[in-house]
Amino acid sequence: MSLIEVRDLVVNFHSRRERRRGRPNAVDGVSLAVRPDETLAVVGESGSGKTTVARCVAGLQTPQAGTVLFDGAPVGRVAKRPPEVRRAIQMVFQDPAASLNPRMTVRSIIAETWRTHRSAAPADRSWDDAIAELLRDVGLDPGVADRRAPSLSGGQCQRVSIARALALRPRLLVCDEAVSALDVSVQSQILRLLAGLRASRELAILFITHDLGVVRQIADRVAVMHQGRLVETATADDLFERPGHPYTRKLLDAALDLEGA
Amino acid sequence: MSAITVRTRLWPVRLRSTPAVATAAAVVLACYLLVGLVGPLLIPYDPVATSVADRLLPIGAVRQDGTLALLGTDGAGRDMLGQLVHGARTSIVIGVSVVATCLAVGLALGTLAGYLAGWTDVAISRLIDVLMAFPGILLAIVIAGLFDQGMLVVVLALSVAGWVAFARLARGLTLSLRVRPWVDAARLIGVPTPVVIVRHIIPFVIGPVTALATTEFAGAVLSEAGLSFLGLGLPSSTVSWGQVIANGKDYLDTAWWISALPGLALTGLVVSTGLLGDHLTQRLGSSR
Numbered sequence: 001m002s003l004i005e006v007r008d009l010v011v012n013f014h015s016r017r018e019r020r021r022g023r024p025n026a027v028d029g030v031s032l033a034v035r036p037d038e039t040l041a042v043v044g045e046s047g048s049g050k051t052t053v054a055r056c057v058a059g060l061q062t063p064q065a066g067t068v069l070f071d072g073a074p075v076g077r078v079a080k081r082p083p084e085v086r087r088a089i090q091m092v093f094q095d096p097a098a099s100l101n102p103r104m105t106v107r108s109i110i111a112e113t114w115r116t117h118r119s120a121a122p123a124d125r126s127w128d129d130a131i132a133e134l135l136r137d138v139g140l141d142p143g144v145a146d147r148r149a150p151s152l153s154g155g156q157c158q159r160v161s162i163a164r165a166l167a168l169r170p171r172l173l174v175c176d177e178a179v180s181a182l183d184v185s186v187q188s189q190i191l192r193l194l195a196g197l198r199a200s201r202e203l204a205i206l207f208i209t210h211d212l213g214v215v216r217q218i219a220d221r222v223a224v225m226h227q228g229r230l231v232e233t234a235t236a237d238d239l240f241e242r243p244g245h246p247y248t249r250k251l252l253d254a255a256l257d258l259e260g261a
Numbered sequence: 262m263s264a265i266t267v268r269t270r271l272w273p274v275r276l277r278s279t280p281a282v283a284t285a286a287a288v289v290l291a292c293y294l295l296v297g298l299v300g301p302l303l304i305p306y307d308p309v310a311t312s313v314a315d316r317l318l319p320i321g322a323v324r325q326d327g328t329l330a331l332l333g334t335d336g337a338g339r340d341m342l343g344q345l346v347h348g349a350r351t352s353i354v355i356g357v358s359v360v361a362t363c364l365a366v367g368l369a370l371g372t373l374a375g376y377l378a379g380w381t382d383v384a385i386s387r388l389i390d391v392l393m394a395f396p397g398i399l400l401a402i403v404i405a406g407l408f409d410q411g412m413l414v415v416v417l418a419l420s421v422a423g424w425v426a427f428a429r430l431a432r433g434l435t436l437s438l439r440v441r442p443w444v445d446a447a448r449l450i451g452v453p454t455p456v457v458i459v460r461h462i463i464p465f466v467i468g469p470v471t472a473l474a475t476t477e478f479a480g481a482v483l484s485e486a487g488l489s490f491l492g493l494g495l496p497s498s499t500v501s502w503g504q505v506i507a508n509g510k511d512y513l514d515t516a517w518w519i520s521a522l523p524g525l526a527l528t529g530l531v532v533s534t535g536l537l538g539d540h541l542t543q544r545l546g547s548s549r
Contacts, residue, residue, distance in 0.1 A: 060445055078448055086451045093442035101443040103464045111448050112460075163444065 001072065002033035004057060004172055006091070009066035011052050027052045027063070030226035036065065039198060039205040041219035041236070043212060043251065050227040054176045055210045058091045071174075087117050090165035094177035096157035100149035106160050107131055107145040112125050113167040120168045138163045139193055155186035159193070166197065176208045191217045212255040216240060222250050266367035283540035286533040293530050306343025308500050313338055335508055335519045345526055346499035352530065355415060359481035360474050362420040368426025368470060371457050372383045374428070376436025385430070389425050397422030398484055405493040415494050419484050424475060430473055434466045445513045468545035475538030479531040486527055502527050 011018050011027040031071045035041045055061035057068055059078030067074045067107045070089070075081050093099045100109055110131050114121035122130035129184040132142035138159040149157055158178060165173055177192070179187040195218060198205055206217055215222055215236065222239045224232040224247065232245040315324045315338035322330050332341035374385035392400075397419075404418035438444065439462065447457045488494035489503030497504065502523035509519025 058449055078451070079454075086449070089449070091446070091449055093445065095442055098444060099442040101447075101461055101464075104460075105360075112447070116450050116452050161446070168450065227394065244362065247392060 002069075003071065004038040004206070005031075005033040005069040005072075006053065006057060007031050007067045007069065009053060009056055010064045011049070011056065011061060012064055022084055025049075025064075025228050026161045027056070029066070030065075030225070030228070030230050032230065032233065033224050034204050034206050036171065036204050037198075037202065037219055038220040039195075039207055040221050040223060041068060041207045041209060041215045041221045042225060043209055044225035045210060045213055045228075045251075048225040050208045050210075050225050051176055053225070054091070054174050054206060057172075057206060058089055058174050059086075060091075061208075068178065077108070083117060083119075085170045087120060088171040089223065090168055090170040090172075091174040091176065092158065092161045092165060092178040096154040096161070096181055097149055097152075099154075099161045100157055100164075104146075105146055105148055105190070106152075109160065110134060110145075110167050116133055117168055134163045134167055137166070137197070139189070153186075154182050155190065158182065158190055162190075162193065162197070166201065169201070170203065172204045172206060174206045174208070177210070178207070179214060180211065182211065187214065188217065194218060212251060263528050267341040276412045280540070282536055286536035288542070289529060289533040290537060293349055293533075294347055294353065297353040300346035304343050304346050306340060306347050306500070308339065308344075308347075308498060310338060317512065317519075319516070320518055332522060333516070333518045335505070336512055336516070337508075341505075341518060341522055344500050344505050345502075345522060348502040348505060348523060349526065349530075350497055351495065351501045352485065352527070355412070355419075356478045356482040358412075358416045359423055359485075362416060362477045363423035363477060363481075364421070364427055364470060364474055367424035367429075368466065370424070370465070371428035371431025371464045372435045372462055372466060375432040376439050376454070376458055376462060382432075385428065389428055392422050392425045395422070397425075398487060401484060401488060402491065402493055405488050409453050410496040412493070412495065412499070415485060415488060418488070419481050422482065426473060426477060427470055430469060431466050434469060435462055438465055440464050469542070472538060472541035472545045475534055475541055479534040479538070482527070482534075483531055 009027050009030045010025050012025045014023040030049070030053055032040065032042070032053075042053060044050045052061060056063050056066075059068075059075065059081055062077050069075070070085050075085050078086060104112075107128070111127055114127065121127070128145075131145055135142050135144055140156060140159050141164070144156065144160070145154070149160075151239065152160065161178075162173075173194075178194075179190050182190060191214065194205060197203060205218070206248075207214075209215060219236045221233065221235050223230055224239075224245065228248045232239070232243070232248050234244065240252070241249065243252055307428040312324075312334075315330065317335050318324065318338075320333045321333070321343075322333060324330055324334075324472055330340060330342075332345065335344070359432040370385050374382040400422050404421060405414055408414040444457060444461050447461050452460075485494055486501065486503035486506070489501040490507045491503075492507070494503055495501045505523040506520045508528075509516065509521075509523075512519055514528045526540060
């Protein structure tokens with residue numbers, strides 16, 4: 001069974017009157033599913049609606065129509081979700097520095113998750129020990145705990161974001177362009193980290209990106225979005241070998257052009 | 262051919278808020294604070310005790326009992342220095358109370374409106390619009406006129422319209438802060454809304470709001486003087502610069518010092534607060 005399933009999602013950011021005049025939907029009837037152990041990448045150009053799909057899954061955006069099912073049960077926006085569901089879906093954002101409150105230390109950022117979800121807090125040892133271990137798991141020095149976001153690099157910020165998400169032992173990690181703001185060598189480090197965590201923590205990942213190179217590195221399956229619609233879903237191997245939809249082919253050609261140049 | 266033209270300012274000399282000016286303003290303010298807090302303890306003054314023999318003494322004159330009236334006396338023979346010093350305390354106490362009230366109410370309502378959006382925002386924003394459409398001093402006059410004279414009534418009357426500026430500023434900043442990813446992350450974790458506002462929004466709003474507080478302080482001091490000048494402010498048992506100015510208006514041609522001295526004191530306080538406020542706005546104006 002799918003861990004998370006999206007059915008016929010419709011989101012429109014325009015006012016009701018403009019919608020009647022035929023302004024297009026940002027997301028127009030998208031359905032997709034993520035299995036408990038896979039990485040699904042959603043690709044598409046800017047404005048294709050992929051981030052909006054991610055925000056609906058996380059519950060940060062309320063769709064006009066359609067449902068999001070978690071473990072087969074429909075879930076609404078984040079404030080209305082039961083604590084267990086809320087805990088199970090965590091997110092890593094695009095802007096590394098802005099993902100962390102610049103006035104808070106890494107320690108208090110991670111501790112905030114446990115203060116909110118007592119059931120996820122480490123019971124058998126001190127929080128400081130648990131934070132140090134978590135930071136080591138994401139490849140950071142435990143000494144980072146006392147620093148704040150403005151003194152960290154983009155890659156370090158993103159690792160802290162991942163640590164914050166993992167602190168709640170989620171089952172689905174939504175990565176919204178999580179490596180787009182990083183330079184290429186840091187990108188592949190973070191991608192390797194995510195792949196490793198996925199294996200060791202039984203994590204499903206919904207990975208939003210515009211970068212097909214990233215897709216090839218991390219995705220099991222790929223969903224291609226174009227102008228709010230899903231145009232193709234395929235396994236990663238199939239997509240790169242035998243792209244079905246003309247738009248997918250165009251995307252691949254554009255990516256190859258860049259690599260060749 | 263294109264050329265870069267440098268337009269010279271019409272008024273090249275302008276009192277800009279340089280660090281030096283701001284420091285000077287801060288020193289002046291500190292003096293006012295010191296006079297207002299310590300002065301009344303050193304210089305006893307009784308606003309009810311009058312002395313007909315010592316009426317309208319000019320600056321530096323000697324009273325009947327041989328003591329020096331350093332800044333002269335008013336139409337009832339009361340010491341001007343004592344009035345200025347006690348009036349300073351009144352102005353500071355009123356200004357600080359009004360700003361504290363306005364800041365607390367404005368910050369709470371503004372961040373709530375900006376963060377919750379929807380109906381809360383509509384309700385608070387319309388209330389702000391209504392209060393903005395009404396001259397604040399007029400509202401204060403009406404409220405002060407309705408109740409018995411007193412410190413609390415004056416503070417309330419000036420706060421009713423005063424919180425609006427804080428609320429507008431806080432709301433605007435919150436609107437841009439609530440879409441920051443760290444706020445989204447807190448919502449995803451399930452941090453309760455009041456905690457999100459206090460921990461993830463207010464620390465970034467408080468700087469600009471503090472800068473605004475200085476200018477609002479100047480406004481509150483002026484408004485209090487205005488109310489007292491009209492006889493709607495404080496009871497005559499409390500010294501207020503506004504009252505002193507009003508007392509002196511019959512003697513403007515013969516005993517100018519009665520109105521002029523508290524007027525000068527008021528100007529100095531308001532101008533130095535404004536200059537310091539400009540500087541703080543430059544330093545703390547942005548939300549990060």
